[in-house]
Amino acid sequence: MAYVLSVSSVRLPRTKSKRCLTPGSRAFWNRDSLPAFRTIGNPTAIEQLGGALSRVAETDTAFGHRSARYNFLIVSSWPKPDENEKHIRWTRSLWQAMQPFSTGGVYVNYLGEEADEGAKRIHAAYGAAKHERLVKLKNKYDPGNLFRLNQNIKPAHA
Numbered sequence: 001m002a003y004v005l006s007v008s009s010v011r012l013p014r015t016k017s018k019r020c021l022t023p024g025s026r027a028f029w030n031r032d033s034l035p036a037f038r039t040i041g042n043p044t045a046i047e048q049l050g051g052a053l054s055r056v057a058e059t060d061t062a063f064g065h066r067s068a069r070y071n072f073l074i075v076s077s078w079p080k081p082d083e084n085e086k087h088i089r090w091t092r093s094l095w096q097a098m099q100p101f102s103t104g105g106v107y108v109n110y111l112g113e114e115a116d117e118g119a120k121r122i123h124a125a126y127g128a129a130k131h132e133r134l135v136k137l138k139n140k141y142d143p144g145n146l147f148r149l150n151q152n153i154k155p156a157h158a
Contacts, residue, residue, distance in 0.1 A: 042074070042075070042076045042077070042087065042090060042091065043075050044072070044073065044074050044075070044094070045071075045072070045073040045075075046070050046071070046072055046073075047070060047071040047072075047073065048069070048070055049066075049068055049069055049070060049071055050069060053066060054066050054067065059129070059130070062126060062130055062134060064105060064125065064126055064127050064130060065103060065105035065106075065107075068103050068105060071107055071110075072098055072102075073107075073110055074091050074094050074095055075091075076088065076090065076091040104124055105124055105125070105127075106121055106124050106125050107125065108122070108125035108126070108151050109151075111125060111151045113151075114151065114152060117151075122151050122152070122153070125151065131153070134153045135153060135154070135155065135156055137153075138153045138154065138155045138156075139155050139156050139157075142155065143155050143157070
């Protein structure tokens with residue numbers, strides 16, 4: 001059960017924990033103390049980006065989307081196989097609901113297998129120009145696709 005612990009319409013000091021709030025804006029949050037931490041559940045994370053990450057040119061490394069201010073991650077975990085459909089449906093539903101707010105980019109290390117995600121999501125992690133550059137590198141250094149147990153960049157002939 002969640003409890004409303006605070007509703008605020010006053011100016012909040014810009015402390016490290018409240019930097020996500022605009023000074024003078026209204027805020028609502030709730031939180032709860034837990035007797036123990038369980039890994040079963042459906043947590044979400046909104047990771048703040050920027051800082052040093054945004055000071056590197058977009059084309060300097062394979063990591064992309066340096067202008068994005070946040071990364072959104074949904075994780076589902078459950079113990080019983082007969083609950084697969086329910087949790088996967090919830091995760092996909094929340095992901096779909098967030099799409100109007102998305103830049104279309106994705107952090108490649110958060111992707112699942114290509115069979116689940118589709119090749120378009122791997123392309124979205126890099127963008128067209130970077131993906132093309134990575135394919136050229138793959139063609140040169142790994143044309144046999146030995147290193148493929150990840151969100152794979154396939155050689156051009158694969």
